[in-house]
Amino acid sequence: MTGTMLHRFDLHVHSFFSKDATGSPESLIEAALAKGLSGIAITDHDTCEAHAYLKAKPLPEGFLVVPGVEVSTAEGHLLCLGVTLPFLKGAPAKKVLDTVKSGGGIAIPAHPFDRWRAGIRPPALDALAPEAIEVFNAAVTSRSYNDQALAYAKRRGLAMIAGSDAHHSSAVGASTTVFEMDELTLPALLAAIRKGGRPDGHYLSLREGIKKHFANWFRKVNPGPTA
Secondary structure (H helix, E strand, O other), X not given: OOOOEEEEEEEEEOOOOOOOOOOOXXXXXXXXXXXXXXXXXXXXXXXXXXXXXXXXXXXXXXXXXXXXXXXXXXXXXXXXXXXXXXXXXXXXXXXXXXXXXXXXXXXEEOOOOOOOOOEOOOOOHHHOOXXXXXXXXXXXXXXXXXXXXXXXXXXXXXXXXXXXXXXXXHHOOOOEEEEEEOOOOHHHHHHHXXXXXXXXXXXXXXXXXXXXXXXXXXXXXXXXXXX
């Protein structure tokens, strides 16, 4: 394991390509760098536009932007990491999960027990075979939902991640996952996720929670890529 280092990632972040978020991809990267993160996964709702957008932008060295998307499947939200996907909103969760796996990525149920958000919950979750699960989401409507997700992951022996679910750049890094990695590359990260990282969960501050709750109002102030 010579050369192994600890790397901290926020694997659930939204840019202004999500209709309810305001941060530009560049601002998300800048915020992550300021907090000492090794990388982020930009997982916009049902679109990979942020990653197409970033292809024309210079990216900082020594920092990993993970391709991804949060797909609104027929059963609930699925974080799809390590891949870019066509529009799959409304598709069965199993179909999306199989598509991600066939592309070499990892599909992770997001905030699965949150009754007020579109998480994949039992019995639908029981019928799937994810390689990991989000056990700590910084923006859940009740902390008990994270407790349920953690218990579920332990019961099924699933790898675990934590994410901020940031919809503004100021929330990036609120909750992260730490991994042991030999190199800072996408294949190394995907392998580390499958092996299991250390979720480092912290909830959004009251200020950030209010900003997320009133995301559409804040978007009028910072309207995003089409303005």
